[in-house]
Amino acid sequence: FCRFKECLAPLDPAAWQDSKQWKTQLKALVLANQDTPFPRIAASKQDGLTLPDLVKTWSVVDLLVKLDRAKFKAFVDGTKVRDKPEEDALKEAYGFDFRALETRWRAYVQGGFTAP
Numbered sequence: 001f002c003r004f005k006e007c008l009a010p011l012d013p014a015a016w017q018d019s020k021q022w023k024t025q026l027k028a029l030v031l032a033n034q035d036t037p038f039p040r041i042a043a044s045k046q047d048g049l050t051l052p053d054l055v056k057t058w059s060v061v062d063l064l065v066k067l068d069r070a071k072f073k074a075f076v077d078g079t080k081v082r083d084k085p086e087e088d089a090l091k092e093a094y095g096f097d098f099r100a101l102e103t104r105w106r107a108y109v110q111g112g113f114t115a116p
């Protein structure tokens with residue numbers, strides 16, 4: 001549960017662009033359960049993403065790289081295969097789907113952005 005001030009923090013667009021504040025902003029959003037679910041982000045076009053969605057996406061990539069660089073490369077290569085859904089590429093590379101990724105990512109954020 002977040003305190004009132006922390007829950008309002010995600011509304012400050014300038015803070016999302018500040019390299020010293022984005023982690024605090026993202027964690028507050030997660031604790032308030034106000035972040036966009038990753039499957040919805042993955043299905044969106046880039047121009048339809050909010051600044052918090054873009055920050056979340058970046059942090060998901062950061063987590064995947066920290067978990068295993070070789071698997072991340074395999075995932076990226078898998079996304080380049082025509083007509084292959086990104087979730088299938090994730091499953092092939094890491095062995096988990098978007099739902100499991102979301103669970104791991106939430107633990108990563110709540111744990112201070114350290115890979116499990």
